Amino acid sequence: MKGSGGHAAHPHQTVDAITVASEVISALQQIVSRQVAPNDAAVVTVGTIEGGSASNVIAPSVKMSGTVRTLNPDVRHEIPQKMEQVISGVTSAFGACHFPLKQ
Secondary structure, three states: OEOEOEEOOOHHHOEOHHHHHHHHHHHHHHHHHHHOOOOOOEEEEEEEEEEOOOOOEEOOEEEEEEEEEEOOHHHHHHHHHHHHHHHHHHHHHOOOEOOOOOO
């Protein structure tokens, strides 16, 4: 995701990509718990998050990676679309943008 970084003393002048990423991670967990049938086992995992370079600087961008696991081919096909909807909605709500998912 991409925001607009800046000095931590002026957070109102930035879009904090780390804060946006944390909201995205939380929202992604809702896909399995609320959009996948309980009898269709699925897991969405964010395994890495990289962003920021100093403790007093608001990060302008964050790179995340992860994986999706499910036994149902239909669910496997649907989850990336649901992830894209969630990520687009959250980033838009916070004034950030994101790059397309890599599959």
